[in-house]
Amino acid sequence: MHEEYGGVVPELASRDHIRRLIPLLERVLVEAACHRSDMAAIAYTSGPGLAGALLVGASFAEALAQTLNISALPVHHLEGHLLSPLLGKSPPEFPFIALLVSGGHTQLMRVAEVGEYELLGESLDDAAGEAFDKTAKLLGLGYPGGPALAALAMKGTAGRFKLPRPMLNSGDLAFSFSGLKTAVLTIVRSRSLDEADKADLAAEFQEAVAEVLATKAIAACRKHRLSRLVVAGGVGANLRLRERLDAAMAKFGGKVFYPELELCTDNGAMIAFCGAQRLLRGMVPESRGGAFAVRPRWPLNELAQAF
Amino acid sequence: MRLLAFETATRRLSVALWLDGELLQRSADMPNSGSEVLLPWTHELLAEAGISLQQLDGIAFGAGPGGFTGLRLACGVTQGLAWGLNIPVAPVSTLQALALAAGDGDTWAVLDARMNEVYAATYRVAGDGVTELTAPVCSPPAVLPAPTFSVGTAVGDGFAAYPELQQRAPGLTVCPDQWPTATAVARIGARIFANGGGVTAAEAQPVYVRDKVALTTAERLARGGVR
Ligand SMILES: Nc1ncnc2c1ncn2[C@@H]1O[C@H](COP(=O)(O)OP(=O)(O)O)[C@@H](O)[C@H]1O
Ligand SMILES: [Mg+2]
Numbered sequence: 165m166h167e168e169y170g171g172v173v174p175e176l177a178s179r180d181h182i183r184r185l186i187p188l189l190e191r192v193l194v195e196a197a198c199h200r201s202d203m204a205a206i207a208y209t210s211g212p213g214l215a216g217a218l219l220v221g222a223s224f225a226e227a228l229a230q231t232l233n234i235s236a237l238p239v240h241h242l243e244g245h246l247l248s249p250l251l252g253k254s255p256p257e258f259p260f261i262a263l264l265v266s267g268g269h270t271q272l273m274r275v276a277e278v279g280e281y282e283l284l285g286e287s288l289d290d291a292a293g294e295a296f297d298k299t300a301k302l303l304g305l306g307y308p309g310g311p312a313l314a315a316l317a318m319k320g321t322a323g324r325f326k327l328p329r330p331m332l333n334s335g336d337l338a339f340s341f342s343g344l345k346t347a348v349l350t351i352v353r354s355r356s357l358d359e360a361d362k363a364d365l366a367a368e369f370q371e372a373v374a375e376v377l378a379t380k381a382i383a384a385c386r387k388h389r390l391s392r393l394v395v396a397g398g399v400g401a402n403l404r405l406r407e408r409l410d411a412a413m414a415k416f417g418g419k420v421f422y423p424e425l426e427l428c429t430d431n432g433a434m435i436a437f438c439g440a441q442r443l444l445r446g447m448v449p450e451s452r453g454g455a456f457a458v459r460p461r462w463p464l465n466e467l468a469q470a471f
Numbered sequence: 472m473r474l475l476a477f478e479t480a481t482r483r484l485s486v487a488l489w490l491d492g493e494l495l496q497r498s499a500d501m502p503n504s505g506s507e508v509l510l511p512w513t514h515e516l517l518a519e520a521g522i523s524l525q526q527l528d529g530i531a532f533g534a535g536p537g538g539f540t541g542l543r544l545a546c547g548v549t550q551g552l553a554w555g556l557n558i559p560v561a562p563v564s565t566l567q568a569l570a571l572a573a574g575d576g577d578t579w580a581v582l583d584a585r586m587n588e589v590y591a592a593t594y595r596v597a598g599d600g601v602t603e604l605t606a607p608v609c610s611p612p613a614v615l616p617a618p619t620f621s622v623g624t625a626v627g628d629g630f631a632a633y634p635e636l637q638q639r640a641p642g643l644t645v646c647p648d649q650w651p652t653a654t655a656v657a658r659i660g661a662r663i664f665a666n667g668g669g670v671t672a673a674e675a676q677p678v679y680v681r682d683k684v685a686l687t688t689a690e691r692l693a694r695g696g697v698r
Contacts, residue, residue, distance in 0.1 A: 168687045168688065168689075169685055169686070169687050169688060170687075170688040170691075173684065173685040175539060175684040175685065176684065176685060178539070178543060179679070182543055182546060182547060182550075182676065182677070183676065185550065186554055186672055186673035187673055189554075200554075200555065215540070216539065216540060216543065219506065219540060219543055219544060219547065220543055220547050221547075222506065222547070223506065223509075223543070223544050223546075223547030223551065224547045224548070224550050224551040224554075225551065226506075226510060226548070226551065227510060227547070227548040227549075227551025227552045228551035228552070228554060228555040229551075230510060230513075230514075230524060230551075230552070230555070231524055231525075231551070231552055231555025231556050232555055452511075453510065453511040453514055454509070454510025454511050454513065454514060455506070455507045455508065455510065455511050456506050456507075456510075457506055457507065458506070
């Protein structure tokens with residue numbers, strides 16, 4: 165749906181959500197052979213994200229919880245991503261370093277326990293996924309650009325074009341990706357590119373992002389003396405990034421944990437898992453008689469205050 | 472019949488409880504904070520009537536047109552309650568609810584749609600019966616067709632936002648400060664259910680009327696835009 169518009173149109177996304185919510189829910193219950201009365205609680209994403217879309221899930225979940233006399237559990241979207249590798253076959257033990265790379269975020273975090281997250285560094289401008297999407301657009305690829313750009317990069321060779329490695333040696337754990345996109349724009353404007361050129365440029369772009377992400381993720385592990393690195397968010401599906409991370413972590417004597425591929429991008433399972441973890445630990449927010457609020461902007465380090 | 476009703480298409484939010492013709496309502500002017508009050512008000516009304524959520528027979532909601540966020544709030548809460556309770560839903564046109572508030576006779580219902588447009592429709596009201604004369608449209612006030620009747624009511628904040636609209640129907644009594652209310656939604660909803668109408672929770676959807684909310688890439692390019 166969003167492809168036709170060259171990006172997500174918030175209003176259209178919200179309209180889509182309210183149409184699909186119940187049909188999806190009914191399908192999931194059938195597949196899980198569950199009845200509505202089997203539910204122990206209802207977890208939903210209350211932020212951060214598009215206000216209109218958040219409100220659809222929140223209003224439905226909160227109202228439904230009232231009818232079943234169970235708790236509604238507002239979940240932080242990024243917490244869902246962070247914990248998603250725990251749903252895998254060989255889940256990591258706490259504590260670990262998490263690299264969260266999605267369309268909206270690029271963050272390194274130290275995860276001590278469920279609910280205990282320390283932000284170590286993040287992007288000062290564009291998120292990694294956003295950089296992929298914008299660069300894909302510059303190269304005339306469709307939406308979402310990340311997977312398309314990654315596919316094109318497979319056909320090209322990194323190093324033929326030279327792109328910067330922003331903040332690679334900044335000495336901290338911060339990132340910056342907007343300059344990379346500008347560098348691509350400069351090249352695109354300066355000459356006409358044939359298909360082979362575009363593939364080479366895509367490969368170099370992917371290499372630049374993967375190198376910076378991998379270097380800083382390893383630096384975070386080193387600094388905090390942790391040998392477990394968890395990668396979450398849509399960009400975590402990028403194969404070149406995985407190669408670089410795996411190689412670097414192996415050298416360091418550590419291991420990288422990824423969510424199952426279908427759990428890399430946004431999904432309800434990770435939100436359900438978060439809700440379950442919180443429920444198991446008794447981290448249930450005080451009921452406010454059905455009053456609720458969504459938080460389109462919600463820094464993860466404010467999460468503790470919600471409970 | 473016990474019905475719960477929501478109307479949040481405008482800044483006047485309301486929740487009503489219909490008990491075989493008797494009505495209880497909560498309402499307030501509070502744009503953007505509907506999520507804070509809709510369910511708490513519901514519990515207050517149920518407590519006042521001494522019944523539980525489980526004793527409801529159906530839910531009516533103002534389906535629009537109106538503010539998109541408000542429409543989805545009422546719809547989302549309605550879907551959640553109706554799906555959980557396994558009871559039917561009566562989607563009610565917000566403009567019909569507005570017309571009902573104006574009382575018997577022919578009514579031109581016009582809501583301010585922002586962005587230099589209005590939502591408008593005409594109705595014939597008799598008691599709790601509202602017959603649609605012309606379907607809801609979203610239109611710039613300047614090109615909105617005047618109603619065909621010359622005696623009746625002009626109702627809604629559209630006439631406050633665009634006073635020039637009043638000159639298009641000089642015979643009508645203007646009530647710019649009436650709002651669509653959950654009470655009116657409940658009365659219309661009760662009729663829908665009494666006539667065997669109603670839909671499932673999944674079928675309960677907002678009626679936006681304004682459907683052009685973004686340009687496709689192709690349209691942007693055609694207008695000389697960039698990719
Ligand atoms: N193979 C890939 N390589 C690079 N980026 C990817 C790949 N697959 C998905 N992405 C990017 O991941 C992002 C979507 O991830 P997601 O976690 O759903 O983000 P958000 O929740 O912030 O929208 C998009 O920016 C998309 O382009
Ligand atoms: Mg995400």
